[in-house]
Amino acid sequence: AQSVAQPEDQVNVAEGNPLTVKCTYSVSGNPYLFWYVQYPNRGLQFLLKYITGDNLVKGSYGFEAEFNKSQTSFHLKKPSALVSDSALYFCAVRDYPGGYNKLIFGAGTRLAVHP
């Protein structure tokens, strides 16, 4: 069965510093991976996805993610954090094949960016 793990409940970073939010995955077959962000009392907003191709994926709001097949990881990164990046971040894997493409989510990581 497909699964993702987000090993950190919370990540704290100072504004202007680089940030990394970690995600590891376990799949049978090819991985199709997504990152979403959730601001307070809001739905999930799509950031980026890896389907195939380049291991470095660029997304919205200056975020990028690095796909590493040997380490089965898909870490989210940003070179310089903003206070406004503070939110809840979810990594997800597509349940494929046979799962009608539904998403299986990690537990989420709360990012706190301090001024």
Next chain:
Amino acid sequence: GAGVSQSPSNKVTEKGKDVELRCDPISGHTALYWYRQSLGQGLEFLIYFQGNSAPDKSGLPSDRFSAERTGGSVSTLTIQRTQQEDSAVYLCASSPRVGRIQETQYFGPGTRLLVL
């Protein structure tokens, strides 16, 4: 353009009452998903619609939960005889086409349900 919309945004109900949650997907999107976000369970899949049919209902937690979709558009999630453990945020998502693994799911703002 307009995104996924859900109503109501908040719903408070008494234990044992029935509730209906509505989702309006992005126009033209054929695939529709319901998820539930709760403190204890995180984000979990409930049901998937392909047009008006639901080939995957595997995530519905009990027979008190049902959903329908009409006209290939609006979907309603119904919870009968609500229980306190049903308290959660119910999220709806849609994507343009069926069966395309690269498709992105776009989420609505959710309905926050509180069962007293």
